[in-house]
Amino acid sequence: xSMLSRIADNLFWLHRYMERADGLxxxxxxxYILSFxxxxxxxxxxxxxxxxxxxxNHEKAALLExxxxxxxxxxxxxxxxxxxxxxxxxxxxENARGSQDKITKELWEQVNAMYHxxxxxxxxxxxLEPEALTCIDHLQQQCLLYNGIVDSTxxxxxxxxxxxxxxxxxxxxxxxxxxDSYFGAIGYQTNGQEDLIFWxxxxxxxxxxxxxxxxxxxxxxxxxxxxxxxxxxxxPRSVIYALQRIEKYxxxxxxxxxxxxxxxxxxxxxxxxxxVEYTDVNMLDSQNLRPLLQNVRQQTWEFSSxxxxxxxxxx
Amino acid sequence: MALVTELTDFKGxxxxxxxEGVRDRYRQVFESLMGMSVESLNRKDRQASxxxxxxxxxxxxxxxxxxxxxxxxxxxxxxxxTGSEWDMxxxxxxxxxxxxxxxxxxxxxxxxxIRDGVIPARLIATxxxxxxxxxxxxxxxxxxxxxxxxxxxxxxxxVFYVLEDNLRTPSGVSYMLENREVTKRIFPEMLPHNRVxxxxxxxxxxxxxxxxxxxxxxxxxxxVLLTPGIFNSAYYEHTFLARQMxxxxxxxRDLVVDNHKVYMxxxxxxxxVDVVYRRMDDDFIDPLVFRPESILGVPGIMSAYRKGxxxxxxxxxxxxxxxxxxYAYVPDMxxxxxxxxxxxxNVPTYRMENEDEREHVLANLESMVVKQTNQSGGYGMVxxxxxxxQELENVKxxxxxxxxxxxxxxxxxxxxxxxxxxxxxxxxHVDLRPYALCGADGIKIVPGGLTRVALREGSLxxxxxxxxxxxxxxxID
Numbered sequence: 001x002s003m004l005s006r007i008a009d010n011l012f013w014l015h016r017y018m019e020r021a022d023g024l025x026x027x028x029x030x031x032y033i034l035s036f037x038x039x040x041x042x043x044x045x046x047x048x049x050x051x052x053x054x055x056x057n058h059e060k061a062a063l064l065e066x067x068x069x070x071x072x073x074x075x076x077x078x079x080x081x082x083x084x085x086x087x088x089x090x091x092x093x094e095n096a097r098g099s100q101d102k103i104t105k106e107l108w109e110q111v112n113a114m115y116h117x118x119x120x121x122x123x124x125x126x127x128l129e130p131e132a133l134t135c136i137d138h139l140q141q142q143c144l145l146y147n148g149i150v151d152s153t154x155x156x157x158x159x160x161x162x163x164x165x166x167x168x169x170x171x172x173x174x175x176x177x178x179x180d181s182y183f184g185a186i187g188y189q190t191n192g193q194e195d196l197i198f199w200x201x202x203x204x205x206x207x208x209x210x211x212x213x214x215x216x217x218x219x220x221x222x223x224x225x226x227x228x229x230x231x232x233x234x235x236p237r238s239v240i241y242a243l244q245r246i247e248k249y250x251x252x253x254x255x256x257x258x259x260x261x262x263x264x265x266x267x268x269x270x271x272x273x274x275x276v277e278y279t280d281v282n283m284l285d286s287q288n289l290r291p292l293l294q295n296v297r298q299q300t301w302e303f304s305s306x307x308x309x310x311x312x313x314x315x
Numbered sequence: 316m317a318l319v320t321e322l323t324d325f326k327g328x329x330x331x332x333x334x335e336g337v338r339d340r341y342r343q344v345f346e347s348l349m350g351m352s353v354e355s356l357n358r359k360d361r362q363a364s365x366x367x368x369x370x371x372x373x374x375x376x377x378x379x380x381x382x383x384x385x386x387x388x389x390x391x392x393x394x395x396x397t398g399s400e401w402d403m404x405x406x407x408x409x410x411x412x413x414x415x416x417x418x419x420x421x422x423x424x425x426x427x428x429i430r431d432g433v434i435p436a437r438l439i440a441t442x443x444x445x446x447x448x449x450x451x452x453x454x455x456x457x458x459x460x461x462x463x464x465x466x467x468x469x470x471x472x473x474v475f476y477v478l479e480d481n482l483r484t485p486s487g488v489s490y491m492l493e494n495r496e497v498t499k500r501i502f503p504e505m506l507p508h509n510r511v512x513x514x515x516x517x518x519x520x521x522x523x524x525x526x527x528x529x530x531x532x533x534x535x536x537x538x539v540l541l542t543p544g545i546f547n548s549a550y551y552e553h554t555f556l557a558r559q560m561x562x563x564x565x566x567x568r569d570l571v572v573d574n575h576k577v578y579m580x581x582x583x584x585x586x587x588v589d590v591v592y593r594r595m596d597d598d599f600i601d602p603l604v605f606r607p608e609s610i611l612g613v614p615g616i617m618s619a620y621r622k623g624x625x626x627x628x629x630x631x632x633x634x635x636x637x638x639x640x641x642y643a644y645v646p647d648m649x650x651x652x653x654x655x656x657x658x659x660x661n662v663p664t665y666r667m668e669n670e671d672e673r674e675h676v677l678a679n680l681e682s683m684v685v686k687q688t689n690q691s692g693g694y695g696m697v698x699x700x701x702x703x704x705q706e707l708e709n710v711k712x713x714x715x716x717x718x719x720x721x722x723x724x725x726x727x728x729x730x731x732x733x734x735x736x737x738x739x740x741x742x743x744h745v746d747l748r749p750y751a752l753c754g755a756d757g758i759k760i761v762p763g764g765l766t767r768v769a770l771r772e773g774s775l776x777x778x779x780x781x782x783x784x785x786x787x788x789x790x791i792d
Contacts (some may be wrong), residue, residue, distance in 0.1 A: 004567050097371070097545050100554035101564040105370075112371045115383070158582060257583050304500035311582045 001158055001256075003102070003111045008162045009312035014133065015150070016166035017092035019050050020308070022086055022143040023205075024053045028075055028140035029136050030204040035068070046071060049183035050203070052174060054083055072127040076139070077118060085139060086118040104153040107146075161249040162311070168249075169304050172242035173297060179229050180204055180293045183222075188286040192222045199225050206237040226289075227281045239296060241272045261310045268306055270277040327471040327728035329742055330394060340395045340791060343509055347502070348392070353738045356391070356505075359501040360735055363389050367373035368499050372489075372551050388784030389494060390734040391501060394745060394766040395571070398512075398792040401762055404475055407659030408465050408751050409758045410649060410690070415482060415636050416753065417652040418461035421636060423450050424711045433651045434644050438668075441719045442641065443689055445635025448604055452621055455528045456755045459630040462521070464488070464765075467747045469660070469730035476662045478728065478746065480637040480645070483629060484594050487765045487785075488750045489552035492517060492559075494765075494787040509787040512762035517750065518559035520761075521592075524754035525560070526624040529589040539565045539579065543595045543611045551592050562592075572615030575622045590626045591616070597631050637764060639688040639722050640666060662698035662727055676723040680707050683723040685714070698775065700726060729775055732786065734768060746777050747788065762790035 006046050027049050035045060050061040054075070064071045077086045078129035088258055093115045117138070120126075126135045154160055182202045199221050208228060216224045232238045250269055254262040276296060284292065331341045346358070353649070366387055373384040394406070405490040421428050422439060441447050464485030468477040495514055499506060523539070529536030542553040544566050557564035569579050570588065578585035593600060601617040604718045619625045635641060643664040646657040665672040665683075676683055680699045686694030697710050714721045731742035749764030766786040767777035777783040 002581035002586065003561055004569050005580045006566065007563070008582050035512060094545065097550070097554075101557035101562075108371065109369050113369055116368065119384075162582075187633075253582065259584060277551055 003158045003162075005312050007099045007102050008158065008254070010095040010164045011102065011159050011244075011310070012166035012308075012312070014092050014095035014099065014103070014111075014166070015163035016170045017088045017095065018143070018146055019167040019170040020053070020083065020174070021092065022147065023138065023171070024049075024075065024083070024088070025085060025140045026207065027053065027178070027205040028156055029133075029140050032072070032133065032136060033202065034201060034204070035199060038241040048178055048205070049075070052177035054081060055237040062201055069128055069132075071216075072123050072132055073137075076127055076135070077123040086123070086191045089118050101161075102159050104149075104155075106149050106153045110142070110149050114139075114146070117142070136248055143267075145289050158253060163305065164249045165226060165246055165253070166216050168242040168245040169300060171237060172239055172246070172300050175206060175229055175237055175239050175242065176293050176297050176300070178202060179226075180290070180297075183289060183293075186222075188289045190222050190284050190286065190289060191220070193211050193219075194221060195219075196221055202229070208235055212233060223281060223284075226284060230276065231279060231281055243276055249275060259310060265303075265310055266305055268299075272296070275299065317628065328469055328473050328730040330469075330730055330732045330745070332733075334729070335776065338396050344395065344505060347505055347508075348740075356735055357738060360391055362501055363391055363497045366500065367493070370482050370493075372493060374548055387490065387779050388770055389497065390500075390743075390768055390770070390784055390786045392733055392735055392740070393498060393502075393505075393787045393789050394732045394747075395509075395789045395791055396747075396763075397433045398790060400475075401512075401790040403658065404467065404749065405760045405762070407475075407477075407657070408749060408760055410655060410658050411465065411477065411480070411645060412460060412463060412751055412753055412758055414645065414649040414652045415463075415480065416458055416460055418459050418648050419630070419633060419636050420454075421652075423452065423632060428648065428651055431651070433647050434641070438640060438644075438719075439635060442638045444597070444632070444633050444638055445634075446632040448617065449630070449632030453623065454630050455530070455626055456539065458753050458755070460636070461524055461528075461628045461630075461632055461753050463751050463753070464630075464748045464792065465751065467749070468662070468727060469747075471728045471730075473730075475659060475747075477645070477659050478662055479639065479642060481748075482633040482637040483596065485748070485750070486549040486552055486594075487767075488517060489555040490749065490785050491761075491765045492786070493555070494785060495763075496565060498787040506789075509789065510792050512792065514761045514763045517752075517761045518556060520752050520754075520759050521556070522560040522562070522750055525562075525590050525592055525628060527755055528628065530623050530626060531587075533589070537586060538562045538590040539569070539570075539588055541565055541570070541591050541593040541595065541613075543567075543599070547594075549594065556592075567611045570616070572613060572619055575615075575619045575624055577613065577616055577619045577625045578627070582618060588625060590628065592628045597634065600627075600631070639686055639690075640668075640719065643722065662724045665723045666720040667691050667714050672723075673714065673718060677711060680710065682726055684726050685710050685721055685723045688720055688722055696776070698726065726775070729769075729777075733766065734770065734784075734786075736770070741772070743772070744775050745786065746779065763788040 031046055031049050046065050047061060050056050064074060074081055075084055078084045079086065081087060093111050096103055096111045100108055186194060200209055203212050206229060212225065212228055228235050228238065230239045233240050233244060235241060247269065252267065254266060279292065331338060337345045367389060373386050418428065428434050429439065444558040460482045462485065464481040464487065466481065467475045468478050469475050491514065525538045526536055540553055540557045540562055542550060542564055554564055565579055571578050571580060577588040579588050595611055598605045600612040602612055603614045603616060605615040620627050620631065643661065643666055646661055649655055649657045665676045683699045685697045697706060699707065722781045724788045729744035729746060732745050733740040734743045745766050745768045747764050747766055749760055751758055751760040766788045768784050768786055769775055769777045770784045771782050774782065
């Protein structure tokens with residue numbers, strides 16, 4: 001079984017951009033709603049979002065944080081921001097357009113509808129309070145709908161596998177980046193005294209707050225949270241969950257594939273997965289947590305680039 | 316609803332009305348429309364627009380550095396043709412395509428038609444679309460034109476005329492199919508009541524023809540659709556057809572030629588391609604043979620084609636048969652190859668290289684439409700009755716400088732069909748492009764085609780690039 005390299009590339013990026021859009025809007029929605037509460041951690045506010053989802057440096061991010069309407073517009077519909085919702089969905093749509101004969105009609109129509117919503121001329125006005133939340137809610141619903149449509153209409157096969165490798169690479173990086181941001185804010189202390197109000201922001205951004213409440217007791221939040229977001233295989237936004245999914249789909253695309261380089265790619269991925277799988281959360285401290293996160297991020301980037309070279313090099 | 320039909324100063328043929336009232340073929344539709352309110356019709360109109368928008372059947376216009384997507388206008392009132400009219404049209408197109416295919420086989424091999432003095436050698440020699448690179452190439456089943464769109468118009472006398480032949484990469488067939496899908500949604504009860512002939516077999520017929528052209532005798536030949544890419548204005552149609560046929564949609568960069576064979580680059584390495592339905596012009600298809608700067612095509616594909624290792628659809632070099640000056644000779648071709656009279660007449664055409672005809676045209680420019688022979692899409696066309704004195708003067712100079720480059724035709728009053736515009740039914744001019752498929756088993760023409768409509772009041776130009784829209788076209792029994 002095979003497919004055009006260009007189409008595989010398109011599908012990989014379609015789903016990867018949509019996963020980024022999904023993570024972005026989820027994080028934005030929760031951060032925005034939490035910003036209505038005055039709490040002692042409001043200084044953290046939008047920093048993790050801007051750090052994980054935009055290329056802004058600290059100074060620019062700090063400036064933007066004081067102008068919420070501007071921030072919303074920057075994150076949702078600014079053409080100059082390559083990672084705004086509008087840009088991400090636009091890029092996803094370009095990839096969908098290039099592979100239109102391999103995606104379902106339902107999927108195409110959903111991406112297309114989101115594109116037109118985000119490109120309506122009065123979009124910046126919709127983001128002015130008090131309507132902003134309606135708009136953000138709508139976008140989040142549309143992302144959920146997109147994922148539902150993909151799941152229930154796309155045929156399982158090579159295209160599906162490449163889409164999901166893209167999605168889980170993105171998810172792995174998002175979780176690493178957000179985790180890095182929140183732990184960075186407290187100096188990577190794993191025995192810190194931060195209460196759940198602080199960690200709630202991270203957990204909500206990863207849809208993991210309720211799971212955390214169900215599974216954990218006591219006050220050792222930092223370490224327990226680390227266990228959930230990095231090594232809990234049942235939490236769909238944990239690093240290890242994403243890597244396990246990648247492993248499965250990588251097996252599907254390399255199975256029976258005569259290209260010689262796939263063996264090296266499998267080994268490269270095996271090293272990355274082992275790095276996370278054999279990490280003992282109890283041994284992590286302010287000295288080795290940051291290098292671990294950096295290492296996972298670096299190796300994921302390298303894996304993604306090696307994958308592109310083998311399967312997508314058509315030019 | 317309160318129908319407003321502005322037929323008072325009408326001189327031509329209206330497809331729905333005569334001065335006595337509604338034509339029989341439209342009676343049911345007319346009654347249904349009368350039973351609907353203006354609001355309901357407007358709602359259906361919006362519903363149709365949303366359908367096209369959500370499916371991404373759009374083109375992009377640029378304003379303030381921002382791309383805005385627009386749909387090609389669709390008018391919800393169908394255009395109706397009777398079964399007996401259609402049978403005549405269909406026979407006429409079949410006859411014409413037989414002759415045109417024989418002409419192409421002849422012109423790229425023996426050139427008997429020139430030797431027998433039916434077509435002047437000069438006309439072919441000066442045609443930019445006659446390709447010496449295609450001379451002597453043997454094509455499967457001797458078929459050059461597999462896919463065609465023949466443009467017809469109906470004059471004030473009610474007769475269908477052939478306006479032009481499109482034998483290279485005619486577009487619009489996806490609109491024909493999608494227009495029908497929209498009609499099914501907005502007027503669900505009307506189609507079965509009117510016994511409208513079905514058109515949905517087109518992609519399957521096309522797929523069968525493409526697969527039958529494979530040079531390799533394999534169970535499942537690799538058939539691909541080659542598109543110039545997402546920026547091409549017909550890109551939607553390319554994706555639509557690829558999807559409907561279940562074949563890969565490829566770009567030039569997906570293909571590579573090795574040892575005179577064409578391969579596509581896949582996730583498991585190279586795979587040989589047998590048939591390429593290419594939606595790009597001859598000029599762009601192979602930078603080694605034609606335009607060297609083309610990055611859309613596939614270097615070396617012509618060598619594979621010449622060796623018979625890949626089938627290209629339509630064949631290379633078809634442009635010589637749909638050149639606007641060669642068009643004038645098609646009735647002669649039909650006589651020469653088939654010994655028959657043309658069933659569908661041409662629009663009277665004056666050839667500018669002929670001195671008598673040229674003088675007649677220059678003396679009557681106001682009532683003529685002058686067309687450049689190597690242009691299409693409504694470009695390079697001057698309507699004598701709409702042009703300024705200066706424009707007419709310029710045309711005159713251009714004709715005298717290069718007579719071969721122009722033809723002229725009397726301005727024909729295209730027939731009209733009522734359209735829903737601003738909540739009123741008003742007549743607008745239409746043409747008709749039926750789509751024909753030629754395979755080893757004969758010629759198949761789906762009953763209907765694309766009706767293009769000039770939405771501007773009084774305009775006779777139906778091209779989408781010039782303010783045209785389209786309608787669903789029904790053939791009813």
